[in-house]
Amino acid sequence: MLKENEIKVGDTHTAVLVEDLKRTQIVQYAGASGDYNPLHTDEIFTTQVAGYPSVFAHGMLSMGLTGTMLTDYVGDGALKKYGVRFTNQVWPGDTLTGKATIIEIREEDGSKVVDLMIETTNQNDIAVITGTATATIET
Amino acid sequence: MAIDKFLVEASHIMMFARSVGDANPIYHDEDYAKKTDLGGIIAPPTFAQSSAQFDPDYFLRPKIGGEGWFGSGKEASGAKPSKDSGGSGGGAAMGLHAEQHFEYHKPVKAGDILTATTKPGNSWEKESKRAGKLKFSESVTEYRNQDGELVITATGVGVQTERAVDS
Numbered sequence: 639m640l641k642e643n644e645i646k647v648g649d650t651h652t653a654v655l656v657e658d659l660k661r662t663q664i665v666q667y668a669g670a671s672g673d674y675n676p677l678h679t680d681e682i683f684t685t686q687v688a689g690y691p692s693v694f695a696h697g698m699l700s701m702g703l704t705g706t707m708l709t710d711y712v713g714d715g716a717l718k719k720y721g722v723r724f725t726n727q728v729w730p731g732d733t734l735t736g737k738a739t740i741i742e743i744r745e746e747d748g749s750k751v752v753d754l755m756i757e758t759t760n761q762n763d764i765a766v767i768t769g770t771a772t773a774t775i776e777t
Numbered sequence: 778m779a780i781d782k783f784l785v786e787a788s789h790i791m792m793f794a795r796s797v798g799d800a801n802p803i804y805h806d807e808d809y810a811k812k813t814d815l816g817g818i819i820a821p822p823t824f825a826q827s828s829a830q831f832d833p834d835y836f837l838r839p840k841i842g843g844e845g846w847f848g849s850g851k852e853a854s855g856a857k858p859s860k861d862s863g864g865s866g867g868g869a870a871m872g873l874h875a876e877q878h879f880e881y882h883k884p885v886k887a888g889d890i891l892t893a894t895t896k897p898g899n900s901w902e903k904e905s906k907r908a909g910k911l912k913f914s915e916s917v918t919e920y921r922n923q924d925g926e927l928v929i930t931a932t933g934v935g936v937q938t939e940r941a942v943d944s
Binding site for chain 2: 655656663666667669670671672673674675676680682683686687688689690696697698699701702703705706708709710714715717718719720721722723724
């Protein structure tokens, strides 16, 4: 868990979430999450019927990968809120970098929390996820 | 959408954590997890999305024995997707997933038995140069544990686009 006396507004944490995203990882996510939408795993359907250039990752895979960065930073069981917008699609071959920035340290329901701004970008520096999170911290 | 029994199991958590690139032992190592303050294996923050596995009517899973599946087989598409969404967490079942928000009230642990109930939220429309008319709709899912305690509130926003979006 983050410690109040070791953090300040403006602090950032970044991590590479995935390099050269493989179709197989998207298949792994489909199997684990139960979302078998062929748009994510079925190249033939996705290109020939749905009209996309290739399969693409579940938004929730990007949110999950970003969540890994987030919990590595704030600690296990510390998250109170985590919300995102999916701003661009994530394609096989993408390399994603996640970043959390401390925007506020405050009190909520009698405990100290930190508000974070979240952004995950691809190899072209385009945001694929933007969002916010709130986590409990140690005083 | 309602889920009567979402069994939170350690092996499912392990597979889910692997799929999101998370090697944290709190998600797969019982011996390690027992020694932490949490006292056991917990679910990663987006794990609730996999409640779809426990929704008998989930639209984005091929049904056993019958009803066509719209993905490719011999042909590029097996069938037209059903208009009936009824998906979990308000995700891809409503088209593309635009937003997802989680509020965590209590940690979800391996061994928990959750129920989930989903209610529709707001809906609105927007024009987009890239994808034509966008129809947004929100759904709010409440997850409760075996003691009836609210553990997670999940709000999903789905969007139906007029055209495919290839960014």
